Amino acid sequence: MGEKDVNYQFLLSRREGPVEYLTLNRPDVRNAFNEVVVSELSAWAEAMAADEDVRVAVISGAGSVFCAGADLTWMTRMAAFTPADNVRDATAAAKMYSTVDRLPIPVIARIHGAALGGGAGLAAICDIVVAEEHTTFGFTEVKLGILPAVVSPYVLDKIGASAARELFLTGMRFNAARAREIGLVHAVVTADQLDGRVAEYVREILSAAPEAIATAKELLRKIACRPVQDTIGLTADTIAARRASVEGQEGMRAFLEKRKARWDVSPDPDRKPR
Ligand code: COA
Numbered sequence: 001m002g003e004k005d006v007n008y009q010f011l012l013s014r015r016e017g018p019v020e021y022l023t024l025n026r027p028d029v030r031n032a033f034n035e036v037v038v039s040e041l042s043a044w045a046e047a048m049a050a051d052e053d054v055r056v057a058v059i060s061g062a063g064s065v066f067c068a069g070a071d072l073t074w075m076t077r078m079a080a081f082t083p084a085d086n087v088r089d090a091t092a093a094a095k096m097y098s099t100v101d102r103l104p105i106p107v108i109a110r111i112h113g114a115a116l117g118g119g120a121g122l123a124a125i126c127d128i129v130v131a132e133e134h135t136t137f138g139f140t141e142v143k144l145g146i147l148p149a150v151v152s153p154y155v156l157d158k159i160g161a162s163a164a165r166e167l168f169l170t171g172m173r174f175n176a177a178r179a180r181e182i183g184l185v186h187a188v189v190t191a192d193q194l195d196g197r198v199a200e201y202v203r204e205i206l207s208a209a210p211e212a213i214a215t216a217k218e219l220l221r222k223i224a225c226r227p228v229q230d231t232i233g234l235t236a237d238t239i240a241a242r243r244a245s246v247e248g249q250e251g252m253r254a255f256l257e258k259r260k261a262r263w264d265v266s267p268d269p270d271r272k273p274r
Contacts, residue, residue: 006047008040012062018055018265019202020048027063032071033118035089038096045099055265056205057103058198059126060110061119066135069117072144093118094150101125101154102221104214106205110198112191116140116173120184121151124158127217129185130197131176137184138173139164157224158183207266209247 006013012023022044024031033041048054061067070093078086100107100122109115109126114136123129123137131137139148139155148155148168156164163182167174179185189197205213219238223231242248247263254261 006044008044010037011040011044013044015054018053018206020054020057022057022059023062024059024067025062027061029071029073030065030068030114031061031063031119032068032074033093034071034074035092037071038093042092042096042099045096045103048103048105049099054105055210056106056108056202058108058110058202059122061113063113065113065119066109066111066115067119067122068114069119069121069140075146090150097121097125097150097154104217105210106201106213106217108198108201110194111135111185112194114138117148118151121148121155123179123184124151124154128201129179130187130189130194130201131179131185132191132194133176133188134191135176135179136173137176137179138171139167140171140173142169143171155184203266207260207264209251209261209263211245211247212242212251215242 008025010024010026012021012025014021014023024037026032026034026037031037048057078089081089106127107125109123109129109131111123111129112132112135115123115131116136116138117140120137120139123131139151141147152164152168155168159167159182166172167182176185176188180188187197215238219235222234243252250263251261254264
């Protein structure tokens, strides 16, 4: 184990330099989320948010699929819970999605096999989603008599109301090409290309400025759903601060001086600075 690797019951966390690789690891039940997975994912995201050495995270699933969503055995047990305990449990899941969504580093989903229910929701909170071409997606909850709830704000944000109505209300499964068409997925590749495409995104991120990335991610969240007129102060203040920042100055000078910026640890020695 490396220095930054951490032991979890249902997660495998591995660190390679500034890159965190997280694997959902409950393959027997297709990496379904129970309360332990929810709590471990929250703890992982909190640890990532506090770790200044990590620049990007890649989430994948062990075994034949990425993630089959909520653990249905766990969900059926809720009938025996008090309403307050049931809500507390659902709130823990909602907070887990929010904590991952708010991570200041880019999060890449490496998806294969299937991403269903909360697993498709997990894709929706990742910044970049690369899917193997045969992956099955679906917000299948209504087929099970439940509904996509805690993931709904993130999914709506990604795929829009039209696709959300179609897919939430039918629970139908859809393929990777459709997932890309509606904005849930950014790249659809063959199984052989999956790791290579993820590595390309990682390389791009490692050549970009970490504070600038974190500020861009936060800005996107802050301006979502706000009328453009209301965003003028925020966007102007944000760029004013960034262009005078140490990173901003370094990045612009590095370009003008035709050299790599200090933060550029992308592994391609032939890459031209830009
Ligand atoms: N919760 C609990 N257990 C699950 C699960 C889930 N969401 N998804 C799969 N499993 C379990 C199955 O019950 C089965 O258990 P068993 O070995 O004790 O019979 C095991 O995982 C393997 O599932 P199986 O369906 O045989 O695997 P598969 O590889 O043929 O198909 C899926 C994988 C993900 C396509 C399929 O399991 C599936 O559609 N799951 C339901 C996903 C879903 O609708 N999720 C929404 C939840 S809100």
